[in-house]
Amino acid sequence: MRTEPIQQRSAERITLLLDAAATLIDDAGIDGVTTSAVAKRSTSSVGVVYRYFPNIQSLLRALAARNMERYLERVWQGVENSPPEPWSSFDATLDAFIDMTRHEPGFRALRFGDVIDQRFISPELSNNAILAREFASQVGRTYDFEPDDDIVFHLEVAIEIASGLLTRAFQLDKNGDARFIEATRDLCGTYLRTHIPLPRT
Known part of the structure; x- marks a missing residue:
């Protein structure tokens, strides 16, 4: 053997x-x-x-990085299976986060480490800034253009809104308060469609 x-x-x-x-x-x-x-x-x-x-911090940092890796894998799958309407992949992106919060061990408390330190994964960028850049790259690949700083900014704003609302949604309810989840879907979806108009693919 x-x-x-x-x-x-x-x-x-x-x-x-x-x-x-x-x-x-x-x-x-x-x-x-x-x-x-x-x-x-x-x-x-x-x-x-x-x-x-x-040390424990390095272990938690590795777990947070794995959480982000697993989340982004699910996001890309959702993008690939989304219909051609602009921002149709947003619901799948949000649903992936909600499902991981409900079912991925340790995710609800740790997420991407932002509950410990806003720059837990990278010393130079906040975790939400990292996500914004990842999402911008995906949008650029999907719609065949180079995302500029404005697009990255608006994506980060939407992520910050979602982060705050989803933190509140799962603060007292392990399954998530449906009202806060739907408020997240409505507010962030509207913000993205308003500030980053996209064509049909």
Whole structure:
């Protein structure tokens, strides 16, 4: 039998540690994520945790980055399956976030790390600024043009509006307060269609 490549074993171990941290967040909140708790939940040793993550903040940062990666993957799938009407992909983008908040372990409390630090993923950009640039790139690819700073700005404004409203929607209700969710859909959808008019694809 061939031994698994070291890189593959390391990737699997990191996934196990991140999964353990996500479960701990659901059970006891972010403060419940400690090195010893992650080691126990993942059936690893404390030394193994430290081998990959020198401290809890680095582990949470990695989990936040994975959350964003998984979210953006779902966003791109929604864009590809959306009808040609301008901003038709917005609902799928919003629904992906809502579904992850409801079902992705640890996501409701951690999201992209913005609850800990607005620049948790990047030291130079806020998490919402990163999302705005990702969305702008996707819009540019879909409609075959180069997004300018105004488009990035308006996307970031819409994301900030959505972030605040969705935080409130899930603050007291694990499934999300439907009124705040629909207010998010209405306000952000209207803002995007008003400030970034797009043609049919």
